[in-house]
Amino acid sequence: MRLAQAGPIPLDAALACAPGEVLGIVGPSGAGKTTLLRAIAGLCRVDTGRVVVDEAVWFDSALGLDVAPHRRAVGLVFQEHALFPHLTAMGNVATALTHRPRAERPIRAAELLRRVHLEGLEDRKPAELSGGQRQRVAIARALARDPKVLLLDEPFSAVDRRTRTRLHAEIAELRDGLSVPMLLVTHDIDEVVRLADRIALLDRGEVRLEGATSQVLESPLARELVWGETAALASRND
Structure with a gap:
């Protein structure tokens, strides 16, 4: 997958996620995390790029191909459950x-x-x-x-920490029975440590770091861009 646009939220990101893998997407507010997931789902169209899931091409700007959202086999879970x-x-x-x-x-x-x-x-x-x-x-x-891909955008941020912990355990249990890529956007460090196999650190629409969870979170850049904001959000939510 590669997606790029000049605005309104800049984006220039290339990512891959294997079946059965959880890729954590972290970064400061306004980094383009939600925009990335919405573009994969077809809920917003970026200027250029290509999205391929399970060998099916959902978006290819060079070919003029843009599969409608309801025809993309996407599972979406957002912060607001929208039931x-x-x-x-x-x-x-x-x-x-x-x-x-x-x-x-x-x-x-x-x-x-x-x-x-x-x-x-x-x-x-x-x-x-x-x-x-x-x-x-x-x-x-x-x-x-x-779904051929599961997209989770701050799915547990609206619940208290005890409930969040239980939901983490249930998602970990669910993933054992799923063989689809899972992209998890979160500000919760505990969440990404528990659930993600790899992390992509997004800043101003660009992937600044990508790799094993511990490796990325221990980097000076992650401490600068992620840890401080996470602590501030946690203090407001708990």
Whole structure:
């Protein structure tokens, strides 16, 4: 994948992520992290670049190719879970199963809710669920698309630290059964240490460092760009 644009948020990044691997994307606010994920998902179009997932070309500016977002097999989990308030947990997951036969959808939705430890809560609406439970529904909905890539953008920053820790463990458990690339944008150092195999440090739209998690986080550049901002965000969230 390579994506570049002059603005409104500058971006000039080339990245690769293998099936079953978690690539952590870290960097200061405004570095282009969310823009990168949105471009992969087709939610915004950059000036130039190429996105290839599982040998399928989703975007190629040289060829004039830009696959519509709903035709990209992407699982998205954002900070704001964006569940439909009028639908139950089961109904929210089922909305992402339209590519499957109608008779299969409730069975698959129930299976995915069990996978994220929400069995027994299928009939509850978002207002009847805790923040952590709502985010589990969002994860189940992302998996319902049978994604070729899973994009996680600050997925746990809206929940308290205890819930965050439990969700980290559940994502680690989930990844063992997934063979798709996972890109995780986060400001939480503990999160990236627990979950990421590699890290890409993004600054002003450019990948400044990329490598093993410990190697990147121990670098002077990461301490300058990431650690200070992370501590400030943590003090506001906890």
